[in-house]
Amino acid sequence: MVAEHFDVLIMGAGLSGIDAAYHLQKLCPGKSYVILEQRERIGGTWDLFRYPGIRSDSDMLTMGYSFRPWTHPKAISPGDDIRDYITATAHDEGIERNIRFRHQIKRAAWSSQEAKWTVEAVRTSPGGGEEAVTLTCNFLFSCAGYYRYSAGYLPEFPNASRFQGRMIHPQAWPENLDYTGKRVVIIGSGATAVTLLPAMARTAGHVTMLQRSPTYIISAPEQDKIANWLRRVMPAMWAYRLSRWKNVCFLTLFYRLSQRYPNFVKKRLLKRVQESVGADFDVATHFTPRYNPWAQRLCLVPDADMFEAIKSGRASVVTDHIETFTEKGILLKSGKELQADIIVTATGLVMQALGGADLSVDGQRVDPSKALAYKGVMMSGVPNLASVFGYINASWTLKADLICNYVCRLLNFMDRKGVRQVTPKSGNETAVAPFVENFSPGYIERALASWPKQGSKPPWRVYQDYFRDSILLKWSSIDDGVLEFSNPPEALAAPQPLELAQSAQ
Numbered sequence: 001m002v003a004e005h006f007d008v009l010i011m012g013a014g015l016s017g018i019d020a021a022y023h024l025q026k027l028c029p030g031k032s033y034v035i036l037e038q039r040e041r042i043g044g045t046w047d048l049f050r051y052p053g054i055r056s057d058s059d060m061l062t063m064g065y066s067f068r069p070w071t072h073p074k075a076i077s078p079g080d081d082i083r084d085y086i087t088a089t090a091h092d093e094g095i096e097r098n099i100r101f102r103h104q105i106k107r108a109a110w111s112s113q114e115a116k117w118t119v120e121a122v123r124t125s126p127g128g129g130e131e132a133v134t135l136t137c138n139f140l141f142s143c144a145g146y147y148r149y150s151a152g153y154l155p156e157f158p159n160a161s162r163f164q165g166r167m168i169h170p171q172a173w174p175e176n177l178d179y180t181g182k183r184v185v186i187i188g189s190g191a192t193a194v195t196l197l198p199a200m201a202r203t204a205g206h207v208t209m210l211q212r213s214p215t216y217i218i219s220a221p222e223q224d225k226i227a228n229w230l231r232r233v234m235p236a237m238w239a240y241r242l243s244r245w246k247n248v249c250f251l252t253l254f255y256r257l258s259q260r261y262p263n264f265v266k267k268r269l270l271k272r273v274q275e276s277v278g279a280d281f282d283v284a285t286h287f288t289p290r291y292n293p294w295a296q297r298l299c300l301v302p303d304a305d306m307f308e309a310i311k312s313g314r315a316s317v318v319t320d321h322i323e324t325f326t327e328k329g330i331l332l333k334s335g336k337e338l339q340a341d342i343i344v345t346a347t348g349l350v351m352q353a354l355g356g357a358d359l360s361v362d363g364q365r366v367d368p369s370k371a372l373a374y375k376g377v378m379m380s381g382v383p384n385l386a387s388v389f390g391y392i393n394a395s396w397t398l399k400a401d402l403i404c405n406y407v408c409r410l411l412n413f414m415d416r417k418g419v420r421q422v423t424p425k426s427g428n429e430t431a432v433a434p435f436v437e438n439f440s441p442g443y444i445e446r447a448l449a450s451w452p453k454q455g456s457k458p459p460w461r462v463y464q465d466y467f468r469d470s471i472l473l474k475w476s477s478i479d480d481g482v483l484e485f486s487n488p489p490e491a492l493a494a495p496q497p498l499e500l501a502q503s504a505q
């Protein structure tokens with residue numbers, strides 16, 4: 001049986017997958033595409049995570065799509081509103097009908113003879129039955145995010161099984177968990193922990209955030225007053241564009257300042273924390289990280305909600321190490337015991353590239369760790385494949401938009417040239433850096449060895465800089481001498497359409 005064929009197959013119906021579909025419809029209207037999504041709903045991260053308080057930790061004016069204004073008054077937005085925004089985009093743009101839910105891509109095999117991918121997926125029926133599905137496509141676009149969906153990261157805690165209360169990972173939050181009046185200990189100090197603390201403290205008996213070491217925390221207004229004012233005085237799209245640029249410029253400046261003058265930025269950040277949490281609080285112990293700002297992602301808290309929870313006495317922070325779990329809670333190295341009814345292990349994610357799918361090219365298994373990343377979008381030696389990995393120091397969507405636009409430009413260029421295959425060729429370029437540099441949270445460090453590497457110069461560098469990427473992805477010529485364009489032998493033999501043959505000359 002001949003497998004169903006599409007020009008482009010998108011893996012994942014999260015923020016990036018819907019972005020990719022929008023761009024394809026708009027910029028490559030003649031292309032057929034399908035989205036395979038392993039889950040039952042649109043939204044990816046914003047549908048999966050259901051813990052109390054779940055929200056963005058970057059502003060929605062830069063995390064919204066370039067083509068669809070974010071019109072909610074809250075710039076730091078609850079997760080539900082983000083999910084609704086993604087779903088509404090898919091609905092309004094007619095993308096929904098091209099999504100096949102409950103299809104998990106397991107492997108994809110490229111054939112240079114045929115210039116196409118054969119993609120194998122498993123379709124799960126609502127009753128739990130599984131069925132193998134095979135599709136083919138000319139171009140595979142991975143929008144599968146960057147972490148494993150099946151389970152988050154859980155370190156081995158000594159004697160964890162002794163604990164008699166409930167242990168919960170934020171990636172698998174139980175529906176209807178009642179923590180009213182309960183003693184909660186949250187292990188972790190990242191974005192999830194600082195979100196959970198004020199949200200749970202509203203009704204819990206007491207919430208303790210237990211951290212081995214502190215993270216930089218910065219408070220920002222939940223509502224962007226300038227953006228909200230602009231929306232009142234001009235059309236929504238104009239206001240959105242202006243606010244987006246304002247925030248891109250501010251964030252870029254802040255990041256560059258942090259890289260250049262880390263001590264100055266550190267002092268300013270800590271001063272603001274001290275002001276928020278009160279003069280008596282031990283900021284040196286609990287909120288002063290050992291690293292410089294942006295060596296790990298900064299945690300954004302809206303309207304100082306976390307500090308307010310601490311000041312009110314409903315929540316506290318303990319900086320210590322776990323000696324062992326006990327029946328009643330956690331015994332710390334200092335000898336102190338934290339008693340708990342519920343322990344939340346906000347210990348992070350397990351990173352995963354390409355949705356965990358195995359790739360092969362002409363029968364050879366692709367080992368991403370041996371490849372170089374081309375513009376942070378493609379991999380050396382792997383034809384007709386692109387993937388989205390957003391920024392670590394700014395909103396994910398800024399880069400996703402640029403990548404989607406770039407892929408469409410690339411596909412249109414190939415059509416004009418009458419070529420069906422594009423492969424980044426690394427030549428003499430060698431790996432000199434991991435995919436993400438100067439950024440060391442645990443989940444990134446654990447995974448980087450298995451990810452593609454960066455070379456010494458563009459286009460083999462992966463920037464965390466919207467302005468540089470705009471030039472590299474939006475304004476640079478597609479045909480840069482590094483991408484090799486070709487046709488399979490059978491296509492060469494076949495007569496070319498007149499129009500394509502002319503433009504290829």
Ligand SMILES: Cc1cc2nc3c(=O)[nH]c(=O)nc-3n(C[C@H](O)[C@H](O)[C@H](O)COP(=O)(O)OP(=O)(O)OC[C@H]3O[C@@H](n4cnc5c(N)ncnc54)[C@H](O)[C@@H]3O)c2cc1C
Pocket residue numbers: 011012013014015016017036037038039042043044045046049055056057058059063103104105106143144145146147149191192354355356357388390394395396397
């Ligand atoms: C708790 C949390 C908070 C975050 N907050 C922010 C923030 O404030 N700002 C920001 O910029 N970024 C944030 N991020 C990063 C976040 O992941 C991005 O904002 C964005 O959601 C990424 O979108 P995506 O579509 O690329 O990936 P995802 O949202 O992960 O979606 C990927 C989709 O691909 C599907 N998929 C995966 N593998 C397969 C497969 N093999 N077959 C078929 N389908 C597959 C998944 O089911 C999912 O629907 C946050 C991440 C987390 C975990």
